[in-house]
Amino acid sequence: MLNQIDLTRKVTRDVYKLEKEPLEKQLARLQREAIELKIPIIVVFEGWSGSGKGTLINRLILNLDPRRFSVHTINPPTEEERFRPYLWRFWTKTPARGRMTIFDRSWYNELIYNPETKKFSESEWQQRIQEINSFERQLADSGCLILKFFLHISKDEQKRRFDKLLANDATSWRITKTDWKKHRKYDTYIRFTEMLLSKTDSEYAPWRIVEANNRRFAVLKIFKRVVEAVERKVNEVRTAQGAEYSKEETDAGMKDMQVSILSGIDLSKTIERPDYVKQLDIYQDRIRELEHEVYIRRIPIIICYEGWDAAGKGGNIRRITGNLDPRGYDVIPIAAPNDIEKRHHYLWRFWKEIPKAGHIAIFDRTWYGRVMVERVEGFCSAVEWKRAYREINEFEEQLVNYGTVLVKFWLHIDQEEQLQRFQSREKDPDKQWKLTEEDWRNREKWDVYLQAVDEMLFRTSTPQAPWTIIEANSKYFARLKALKTVIDAIEAQLAKK
Numbered sequence: 001m002l003n004q005i006d007l008t009r010k011v012t013r014d015v016y017k018l019e020k021e022p023l024e025k026q027l028a029r030l031q032r033e034a035i036e037l038k039i040p041i042i043v044v045f046e047g048w049s050g051s052g053k054g055t056l057i058n059r060l061i062l063n064l065d066p067r068r069f070s071v072h073t074i075n076p077p078t079e080e081e082r083f084r085p086y087l088w089r090f091w092t093k094t095p096a097r098g099r100m101t102i103f104d105r106s107w108y109n110e111l112i113y114n115p116e117t118k119k120f121s122e123s124e125w126q127q128r129i130q131e132i133n134s135f136e137r138q139l140a141d142s143g144c145l146i147l148k149f150f151l152h153i154s155k156d157e158q159k160r161r162f163d164k165l166l167a168n169d170a171t172s173w174r175i176t177k178t179d180w181k182k183h184r185k186y187d188t189y190i191r192f193t194e195m196l197l198s199k200t201d202s203e204y205a206p207w208r209i210v211e212a213n214n215r216r217f218a219v220l221k222i223f224k225r226v227v228e229a230v231e232r233k234v235n236e237v238r239t240a241q242g243a244e245y246s247k248e249e250t251d252a253g254m255k256d257m258q259v260s261i262l263s264g265i266d267l268s269k270t271i272e273r274p275d276y277v278k279q280l281d282i283y284q285d286r287i288r289e290l291e292h293e294v295y296i297r298r299i300p301i302i303i304c305y306e307g308w309d310a311a312g313k314g315g316n317i318r319r320i321t322g323n324l325d326p327r328g329y330d331v332i333p334i335a336a337p338n339d340i341e342k343r344h345h346y347l348w349r350f351w352k353e354i355p356k357a358g359h360i361a362i363f364d365r366t367w368y369g370r371v372m373v374e375r376v377e378g379f380c381s382a383v384e385w386k387r388a389y390r391e392i393n394e395f396e397e398q399l400v401n402y403g404t405v406l407v408k409f410w411l412h413i414d415q416e417e418q419l420q421r422f423q424s425r426e427k428d429p430d431k432q433w434k435l436t437e438e439d440w441r442n443r444e445k446w447d448v449y450l451q452a453v454d455e456m457l458f459r460t461s462t463p464q465a466p467w468t469i470i471e472a473n474s475k476y477f478a479r480l481k482a483l484k485t486v487i488d489a490i491e492a493q494l495a496k497k
Contacts, residue, residue, distance in 0.1 A: 001197075027230070034098065046108050060102070091347070113182070310435075315479065316479050393465070400464040415446055422435055
């Protein structure tokens with residue numbers, strides 16, 4: 001494909017001057033409209049060394065409002081980045097609504113040069129492709145406009161540019177031995193790049209090949225493609241502005257769950273205090289040993305807590321962490337998203353909290369709020385929460401593929417037990433702060449939440465990230481089961497390595 005592209009196309013200086021200024025003004029106007037409509041925009045620049053990525057990015061942003069865009073140059077990952085899943089460093093750089101992010105190289109960079117670096121096996125390379133396609137689709141589904149440019153120059157043109165840069169002491173540093181090595185294997189990289197482009201070209205994030213032998217032609221083509229895409233997105237959003245979802249739509253589909261997972265849970269399970277104290281000491285000693293082991297072997301641990309109000313999540317977490325080194329773990333309480341978090345994809349704030357390899361993150365409530373609270377209370381549309389099942393499964397699969405031990409708990413109590421705990425909190429001055437009006441309101445919607453939870457457990461309990469339901473009417477039983485489940489999961493992962 002790339003070998004057949006006509007790289008002789010060029011634009012005269014006069015035509016360039018005539019067309020460039022109107023395009024600059026049009027793009028500046030469209031940026032203002034995108035800001036007004038809160039449209040996030042990602043522009044990716046990939047291409048051969050010497051193809052002019054930096055120059056073309058500079059031309060593109062020259063007349064844009066610099067307060068509303070960011071440019072990220074992607075270099076080889078740092079140690080901090082290597083200790084996170086592959087896409088972590090890109091998720092954390094995705095733009096808020098109304099902003100533009102430009103990537104000078106991107107999540108594709110390491111994949112393009114894999115024939116030389118051999119960083120990924122064939123199966124790992126295919127896995128990265130799948131993760132990237134999911135990443136881009138999730139962003140696009142949430143309203144992000146994604147533009148991907150591959151700057152294509154011939155082998156002869158690349159050599160000419162290398163020679164020109166080397167002839168000037170001020171620019172010679174830009175050409176490395178690695179660049180020359182890749183230049184010599186230009187034909188090999190073409191074949192591999194074609195395969196990469198074909199596997200990641202999609203309706204929601206299509207590739208645009210830019211004939212970059214002539215810089216004037218490349219500048220105009222990029223401007224025209226960006227203007228065309230942003231204008232289309234602006235019109236699309238304006239057209240859809242009046243189509244608000246209703247509460248009835250949000251509730252749609254709640255009654256179609258025929259199987260109840262939670263109805264079969266035996267909540268009578270309990271344990272006597274002397275046995276509880278004895279086993280608690282044993283489990284807490286063991287989890288402290290494992291904390292040290294996972295740090296040495298750089299295994300990330302994520303423990304997720306969901307459950308009914310007053311189900312005992314806080315007390316459960318305290319028994320998990322009671323004997324741990326506080327330098328090795330973080331407890332992350334999740335509340336309603338703040339204004340900054342609302343301007344990003346809903347998974348963005350969770351990607352930011354992913355622990356580095358060797359550390360433990362405990363989430364007190366999680367990304368599952370999307371398919372529970374946000375679903376039930378109408379904070380997102382039916383389309384959004386139904387889509388979230390797939391997005392969450394993909395997110396968790398990427399964590400597990402990286403080597404993360406992922407444990408998910410649903411702490412289950414019955415309505416009578418919840419009422420007793422609410423009333424106990426009301427009477428205790430030291431615990432009254434735990435009980436809110438929202439807790440009482442949620443209790444009134446018990447049956448609606450029950451349907452949402454049942455569907456959540458059914459659709460997101462996967463072989464790589466299963467749910468563990470904790471019978472939590474007995475706090476002692478619940479704490480021990482959670483500790484044992486975490487210990488078993490860590491030990492199983494250690495046995496694989």
